Amino acid sequence: MAANGASCEQPQKRAAAKDKHNGKSADSSVKERRQKDKEDRLSLVVWRRPVTTLHYFLLETLIKLKEWTLKLWQRRGIVFSVLVLCCLFSIAYSTEGAHQQYVAYLEKRFLWCAYWVGLGILSSVGLGTGLHTFLLYLGPHIASVTLAAYECGSTDFPEPPYPDQIVCPQGGGLEGSVSLFSIMSKVRLEACMWGAGTAIGELPPYFMARAARQSGADPDDEDYEEFEEMLEQAEGAQIPNPLFDLAGITCGHFLVPFWTFFGATLIGKAIIKMHIQKLFVIITFSKHIVEQMVSLIGAVPRVGPSLQKPFSQYLEAQRNKLHHAGGSAPADENWLSWVFEKVVLVMVCYFVTSIVNSMAQSYAKRLQQQRHSEEKTK
Numbered sequence: 001m002a003a004n005g006a007s008c009e010q011p012q013k014r015a016a017a018k019d020k021h022n023g024k025s026a027d028s029s030v031k032e033r034r035q036k037d038k039e040d041r042l043s044l045v046v047w048r049r050p051v052t053t054l055h056y057f058l059l060e061t062l063i064k065l066k067e068w069t070l071k072l073w074q075r076r077g078i079v080f081s082v083l084v085l086c087c088l089f090s091i092a093y094s095t096e097g098a099h100q101q102y103v104a105y106l107e108k109r110f111l112w113c114a115y116w117v118g119l120g121i122l123s124s125v126g127l128g129t130g131l132h133t134f135l136l137y138l139g140p141h142i143a144s145v146t147l148a149a150y151e152c153g154s155t156d157f158p159e160p161p162y163p164d165q166i167v168c169p170q171g172g173g174l175e176g177s178v179s180l181f182s183i184m185s186k187v188r189l190e191a192c193m194w195g196a197g198t199a200i201g202e203l204p205p206y207f208m209a210r211a212a213r214q215s216g217a218d219p220d221d222e223d224y225e226e227f228e229e230m231l232e233q234a235e236g237a238q239i240p241n242p243l244f245d246l247a248g249i250t251c252g253h254f255l256v257p258f259w260t261f262f263g264a265t266l267i268g269k270a271i272i273k274m275h276i277q278k279l280f281v282i283i284t285f286s287k288h289i290v291e292q293m294v295s296l297i298g299a300v301p302r303v304g305p306s307l308q309k310p311f312s313q314y315l316e317a318q319r320n321k322l323h324h325a326g327g328s329a330p331a332d333e334n335w336l337s338w339v340f341e342k343v344v345l346v347m348v349c350y351f352v353t354s355i356v357n358s359m360a361q362s363y364a365k366r367l368q369q370q371r372h373s374e375e376k377t378k
Contacts, residue, residue, distance in 0.1 A: 061359060148166045
């Protein structure tokens with residue numbers, strides 16, 4: 001009996017080992033297929049396959065427009081209310097009357113705030129792959145206001161042309177009347193609006209991760225595996241880490257309430273973080289710090305004087321512009337302003353190109369998933 005029992009157990013063990021081996025081989029083949037699909041998608045970029053990339057980008061754009069149109073139709077009550085409000089504002093805007101001065105003021109403020117909110121959204125969208133608008137726009141704006149405040153002795157710049165152009169007020173200000181807090185107050189609105197935009201830019205990853213968690217993601221799904229890898233990296237990352245911002249994804253995955261997440265993000269980005277960044281830029285570009293930096297550049301052996309000259313010319317040109325209303329000062333171009341313009345142009349082109357590549361790869365993934373689903377049904 002014992003011999004018969006042992007002989008029966010051996011085929012069962014061999015069958016179990018065979019099934020385990022077949023399962024491992026199936027898993028390896030699935031991983032290899034997913035890796036190959038991922039490599040194919042990543043190769044779909046403008047500089048390698050321009051025609052296919054642009055074609056897929058247009059198709060993905062049409063799909064997204066259709067999805068957004070359906071979502072708007074599902075919320076047609078809210079859309080109708082917004083349209084009614086827009087019509088009322090349009091009537092008030094076009095009707096002559098004493099209220100026009102208030103309409104003009106509100107329009108100016110609204111456009112100014114919307115401009116900085118939009119730049120903030122562009123900065124935080126795409127998990128760090130967005131346009132770095134603080135370095136390109138807000139930082140230089142704060143630096144310009146700081147330099148102008150110390151040069152003019154006041155922050156009461158005439159409006160207009162401020163904020164499009166900074167000109168010293170007539171008569172100037174008192175020596176030493178400009179303080180750190182007065183400069184911070186001057187740029188507080190645009191800085192906070194930019195910070196609020198970065199907080200809004202965190203919402204798409206939050207909603208996507210939340211929807212995936214509530215719908216019950218398939219553990220075998222490629223997106224789910226990539227998301228789990230990102231969470232593991234986030235757990236191992238030092239917090240806070242500005243180079244690895246996955247707060248939206250993490251909070252969405254663990255179903256943190258919306259207002260808890262967005263309220264904390266808004267306070268952190270629009271108030272705390274923004275005041276720290278603003279303070280750093282103002283201190284860096286204060287009058288004595290700038291003069292010390294220019295003198296240190298001139299002290300560099302051999303190349304110092306040649307590097308110091310364009311910086312000094314640029315600062316002197318900015319001072320001249322501040323004391324000439326209407327832009328009547330001579331606009332001497334130098335290589336610093338030329339280089340900055342080209343850097344901005346290159347970063348904007350890279351940002352647009354990354355959007356095209358990402359949407360084309362999304363459409364390629366749709367085709368791959370469709371092909372695999374058809375293979376399973378056969």
